Amino acid sequence: MSDAPTAWTLEERDRIAILTLDVPGERVNTLNAARIEELAVHLDRLARRNDLRGLLVVSGKPNNFIAGVDLKEVQQLFRSPDPQKADRLTARGQEVFNRFATLPFPSVAVIHGAAVGGGLELALACDYRICSLNGVTQLGLPETQIGIIPGWGGTQRLPRVAGVSKALEMITSGQSVDGRTAAAIGLVWDAVPQEGLIEEAERLLEIVAEDERWRAQRERLAGPIGLTEDQLQFIVAVAEGMLAQRVNRRHYPAPYVAVDVVRRTVNLPLAEGLAVEREAIVPLLGSPASRELVHVFFATRRVEKNPGGGIAAVEGNKVETIAVIGAGVMGSAITSVMARRGYPVILVDLNRELLDRAIERIDAIYQTLQQRGRLSSSARTQALGRIAPMTDLEAVRAADFVLEAIIEREEAKKDLFRRLSDIVRPDCVLASNTSTISISRLAEAVRHPERFAGMHFFNPAERMRLVEVIRGTQSSPQALATIAQLARSLGKTPVVVGDCAGFLVNRILVPYMLEALILLEEGVPADQLDRVAKEFGMPMGPILLHDVVGLDVALYASRVLVAAYGDRLHVPKVLEAMVQAGRLGQKNNLGFYRYRPGRTKGQHDPEVDRLLAELRGGDAAASLSDHVIEDRLFLAMLAEAVRCLEEQIVDDAEHLDMALLLGIGFPAFRGGLLRWADQLGAATVVAKLREYEPLGPRFRPPKLLEELAAGNGRFYPEG
Numbered sequence: 176m177s178d179a180p181t182a183w184t185l186e187e188r189d190r191i192a193i194l195t196l197d198v199p200g201e202r203v204n205t206l207n208a209a210r211i212e213e214l215a216v217h218l219d220r221l222a223r224r225n226d227l228r229g230l231l232v233v234s235g236k237p238n239n240f241i242a243g244v245d246l247k248e249v250q251q252l253f254r255s256p257d258p259q260k261a262d263r264l265t266a267r268g269q270e271v272f273n274r275f276a277t278l279p280f281p282s283v284a285v286i287h288g289a290a291v292g293g294g295l296e297l298a299l300a301c302d303y304r305i306c307s308l309n310g311v312t313q314l315g316l317p318e319t320q321i322g323i324i325p326g327w328g329g330t331q332r333l334p335r336v337a338g339v340s341k342a343l344e345m346i347t348s349g350q351s352v353d354g355r356t357a358a359a360i361g362l363v364w365d366a367v368p369q370e371g372l373i374e375e376a377e378r379l380l381e382i383v384a385e386d387e388r389w390r391a392q393r394e395r396l397a398g399p400i401g402l403t404e405d406q407l408q409f410i411v412a413v414a415e416g417m418l419a420q421r422v423n424r425r426h427y428p429a430p431y432v433a434v435d436v437v438r439r440t441v442n443l444p445l446a447e448g449l450a451v452e453r454e455a456i457v458p459l460l461g462s463p464a465s466r467e468l469v470h471v472f473f474a475t476r477r478v479e480k481n482p483g484g485g486i487a488a489v490e491g492n493k494v495e496t497i498a499v500i501g502a503g504v505m506g507s508a509i510t511s512v513m514a515r516r517g518y519p520v521i522l523v524d525l526n527r528e529l530l531d532r533a534i535e536r537i538d539a540i541y542q543t544l545q546q547r548g549r550l551s552s553s554a555r556t557q558a559l560g561r562i563a564p565m566t567d568l569e570a571v572r573a574a575d576f577v578l579e580a581i582i583e584r585e586e587a588k589k590d591l592f593r594r595l596s597d598i599v600r601p602d603c604v605l606a607s608n609t610s611t612i613s614i615s616r617l618a619e620a621v622r623h624p625e626r627f628a629g630m631h632f633f634n635p636a637e638r639m640r641l642v643e644v645i646r647g648t649q650s651s652p653q654a655l656a657t658i659a660q661l662a663r664s665l666g667k668t669p670v671v672v673g674d675c676a677g678f679l680v681n682r683i684l685v686p687y688m689l690e691a692l693i694l695l696e697e698g699v700p701a702d703q704l705d706r707v708a709k710e711f712g713m714p715m716g717p718i719l720l721h722d723v724v725g726l727d728v729a730l731y732a733s734r735v736l737v738a739a740y741g742d743r744l745h746v747p748k749v750l751e752a753m754v755q756a757g758r759l760g761q762k763n764n765l766g767f768y769r770y771r772p773g774r775t776k777g778q779h780d781p782e783v784d785r786l787l788a789e790l791r792g793g794d795a796a797a798s799l800s801d802h803v804i805e806d807r808l809f810l811a812m813l814a815e816a817v818r819c820l821e822e823q824i825v826d827d828a829e830h831l832d833m834a835l836l837l838g839i840g841f842p843a844f845r846g847g848l849l850r851w852a853d854q855l856g857a858a859t860v861v862a863k864l865r866e867y868e869p870l871g872p873r874f875r876p877p878k879l880l881e882e883l884a885a886g887n888g889r890f891y892p893e894g
């Protein structure tokens with residue numbers, strides 16, 4: 176072996192071997208080719224030891240077992256010109272892990288902290304697993320989330336220990352389970368308090384040694400699972416059915432491949448199953464989706480560390496008590512997140528009834544979390560206890576951060592900020608959740624505009640991860656850092672953006688939404704538009720999205736953007752006509768689709784066809800190919816995104832792309848809107864824009880794009 180510091184160490188105590196992974200210089204343990212080779216050497220030596228009672232595999236990290244394979248190495252593998260390399264690494268990992276089952280004594284993986292991906296596969300290759308009950312302990316196989324499948328035995332050993340249904344659920348969703356659940360499903364022998372973990376593992380070795388039951392266990396796990404054809408068909412149908420509701424097979428093939436591998440291997444011995452798994456993973460490694468998903472994995476972490484706007488190194492104020500003003504849809508959802516994360520929140524609205532309704536809404540959010548096992552009943556009570564509903568604005572004196580979320584009227588907001596300026600403490604940072612009003616204009620009403628900025632959450636705020644931090648002309652770096660830091664502590668990802676109409680995300684989303692309405696006016700059917708957008712990978716189509724957002728809200732937002740970018744945008748007549756006809760979307764069951772009360776699945780409505788035909792006058796309805804529709808929708812979006820980069824509304828392509836991924840669900844398998852542009856190539860994008868330019872200046876190629884096209888440049892130089 177080389178002189179590189181070793182990651183694995185082997186000690187012996189009382190005839191028990193203890194193999195510890197502690198990757199030098201890293202916060203968490205990961206596996207890579209070198210660490211697999213080191214492990215192989217240790218396992219070879221151990222295989223010759225007939226004097227030992229057992230092996231414990233432990234981690235030297237305080238709160239982590241093994242966080243999976245080192246994804247940087249995976250990324251290099253994707254770039255490798257040698258296509259056999261992925262196959263060799265998969266084969267080698269499988270081979271080395273198989274050696275646990277050849278040791279002349281039982282092995283136990285002792286898990287505290289995350290044991291995920293390759294880390295859990297290693298633990299599964301041991302005869303037994305035991306884990307701590309601590310909250311940091313998570314066991315899972317998240318490979319499908321980066322576009323691959325578990326390739327070191329995960330698809331084979333997890334079904335053998337946890338059952339085929341549960342294993343498929345875990346593999347296809349990529350979700351981890353905690354220690355208690357792991358014990359309940361048989362994934363671990365037991366889950367115990369962290370303090371007694373090693374002692375319990377030693378006791379486990381004694382128990383299984385008594386009647387040598389570990390040998391029988393090994394034999395069982397090496398054999399086929401053995402399901403009848405009926406059982407198998409049922410389990411696979413359920414897994415595929417659930418999967419189809421969540422992800423599209425064409426965009427995210429990995430979880431479907433995993434189901435197929437399990438289907439084909441349940442009745443095979445382990446060794447044959449491993450060969451099938453290996454054969455299935457190789458084409459996925461380095462496939463376009465896996466490349467982009469791994470890119471997104473790293474981009475997410477980079478943006479999480481640095482929100483942009485030059486504030487990465489700026490220390491924000493310490494926020495201990497928060498006030499939220501306006502307990503409507505947004506104010507209550509935001510308060511629910513803050514209180515759950517431990518902040519005392521003073522929640523202010525005009526009267527008691529409104530506040531009572533807000534508390535009901537917040538508790539309903541908590542109830543859903545509790546039903547999903549993500550919030551305990553005592554945590555729910557504690558969180559509610561942190562909220563102080565108030566009608567008197569004076570109460571915000573106690574806060575060191577105030578978020579305004581009242582109705583979207585500039586004068587009402589300015590009036591509130593004037594009053595707040597007399598009440599708040601001198602170091603208090605103020606923010607507005609406005610989605611359409613200029614932060615620099617609102618700042619005119621704030622006594623200390625340097626302590627004021629935008630903090631724009633997305634609806635539903637309890638779920639959406641993006642928070643736009645809007646930099647007004649006078650906002651100080653410290654105020655921006657305070658907001659970004661707070662957003663992060665709420666589990667959100669902040670991105671600093673400039674103060675323009677629509678800020679970043681809505682400014683890019685609205686031209687796409689409007690293009691959909693222009694196409695509708697031309698006669699393209701609503702369901703074709705929605706289908707094309709979904710096939711591109713959007714979570715829902717733009718017409719349905721109008722109904723979900725509310726047509727009155729969409730109309731209002733469009734007017735704001737048209738006022739700012741009227742040179743290229745206009746409010747489509749159909750939007751005005753729909754709102755005038757009282758069709759507001761899902762909220763009154765009548766939008767571009769018609770809804771049965773309580774339902775969110777819309778039906779085609781001939782009434783809308785009539786309205787559209789009327790607007791078209793005598794013109795025939797256009798019939799456009801899916802291809803043209805996709806071009807028009809996403810080029811409209813892309814052109815506006817490039818203009819945002821040109822105007823430095825956002826730091827760079829990566830921040831822009833991540834904001835769209837987290838804010839509107841832009842498809843992750845494409846890596847981002849500007850990654851998509853890079854895949855097409857700037858010259859192709861410019862040529863396509865020119866083709867559509869006769870439709871209006873919205874398709875005029877932005878200068879930056881033309882420059883990239885001329886110089887063969889890209890938004891992401893590294894590819």
Ligand code: NAI
Nearest residue numbers: 501502503504505506524525580581582583608609610634
């Ligand atoms: P909402 O109408 O549900 O709630 C507004 C609340 O503010 C009401 O409860 C109202 O009684 C209260 N309020 C009005 N004037 C007040 C005052 N002077 N003092 C105290 N409370 C007052 O509105 P929603 O949807 O929650 O929006 C609030 C803000 O969030 C707006 O600025 C909106 O643009 C923004 N926003 C809305 C999003 C959405 O999808 N609904 C998304 C992102 C931002």
